[in-house]
Amino acid sequence: MVDLVVAIHTVVKGVSAIADKVVAEEEHPAVRYADRTGTPPSTATSGSKTDVSLFHYSASTSHVFLLVYVDDIIMMGDNSTLIDALLRRLSSTFKIRDLGTPNFFLGIEMLPVKEGLLLFQRRYMGDLLTRAGMSDCKPIATPASITHAVVPNVELFDNPTQYKRLAGALQYLTITLPDLSYVVNRLYQFLHAPTTEHWGLLKRVLGYVKGTLDYGLRLSVSASCDIHAFSDTD
Template identity: 65%
Template sequence: MAFAISRGWTLRQLDVHNAFLNGHLSETVYMPSHQDMRILIIPIMSATCSVPYMGSNRPRGPGFIVCIISYLKQESRVFLLVYVDDIIMLGNNVVLVESLLQRLATAFKIRDLGAPTFFLCIETITVPDGMILTQRRYIRDILQRGGMTDCKPLATPASVTQPVSQSTEPFDNPTQYRRLAGALQYLSVTRPDISFAVNRLCQFMHSPTQEHWGLLKRVLRYIKGTLDYGLRVSPSRTSEIHAYSDSDWAGCPVDRKSTSGYAVFIGTNLVSWVSRKQRTVARSSTEAKYKGLADVCAEVTWVLSLLRELGLDSATPPTLWCDNLGATYLCANPVFHARTKHVEVNYHFVRDKVSSGEFRVHVVSTKD
């Protein structure tokens, strides 16, 4: 979407009838080969995520798959994002897009729905300077399932001054808690502002308490008051990748593990983000920040590999931004200080990326 909006590409949404006409096949099926066509299979949700209710299209299993089909011909390119029978088609050549649509229509019964409007519970709203991706209908469904349709809105999704205590009073309906927490996890696809709060809720899936249920209800009250919030995708003059990472240090009062977060931008558009507790306890703030850099480094590496597969990568190395001088220096010199000797070896792959010229790491002020 970011590339399509920035470069003025054509966007269409398609729907295929009789998606399950053949049912389960026992025979081996071979895909037709074409020199200009490539297919990428991308898992949208990891196996640990709870799959939300999706209306009439309910994915089964631990996650769901979106297939990206790319058709490249000289300078022209067309991409199809396919989930079961729902397709978004985008390309930089209107004639080629229409031609492929006609060819698809001869093989399948397809409806051309025009500009994208609703895809995987994500609504696309066209605005003068781009597009907004929102999940308003999905939010209403979550609030209804949680019995919070008439709740009083709140201005923030979580309290940063009140840590989660080790309350022992169990919540009497843990299944309800898990369902709503999983649904909120899918909502964060277009709502980066709830990432931290939802990640904290998901840490207590195994045995939620009354306090955890109160934290979940606070997030529901927040999304009730921010129903129209969404992710803006606007034209960008550049496709350079900039990524920002940060982390606290020993922020969890229960196990003293740190929480990391990052945001990845292609040009001016936010395309990837996460808030996640670190797996090990950091013995210094530099180590906590360096682990956060390692996380965003891995994510940017994946984004780069995807863009290369699609033929959309930029020649400019991505820039990683961190607000800790120690972690920034550590990327260039692994023997920066004796206090960093205990940092695990696998985190030093950030330094390898920097030394090879693939990435650049700069310091950014905490206030910015």
């Protein structure tokens, strides 16, 4: 059960050395940083095999996770004493500033709720609608039509750069709105030569975004560690 979240902002490039070390030693899961960073040998972190920005530290039955992005870190763990100790070790090696519990990180807003966190991107969504000139558009209940199929259209959209930028921005929005994953993937299939029909599809997605400004992704504590997967056999 995670009971504490701490955000750290580093003001030097020292954290990059940690990331470089993990990339260079992916074959060694328990990476020690004493040789490059001067971190005490007792501080050993394991780098994720799937994400070079994610690190894991364990001590007895306690666990701490560190997510690094350039010179920003989010630290999360189930033992506040251990987190404080790691913060002291980091501050002895790098010049850091503890920002406390995070509320905004890389465009994602975090709101503490009962037994968890609510992640949402209302500010990012508003900026996206403004860039598309659709701040005052009418909200749409669904991101895509289930009755209207895409038909061949030879009329190319006159601003393909705008299409590509907005489609890319929608991709980042799927972090807190995973229900957009399918339709955004469809939009990506037409990046090379979007037509006016494809632009219409993208605008419909933005209309759906307008109607989901207050939606977010709830992360809550689970009593079970079982993984459940769902699939459409059709």
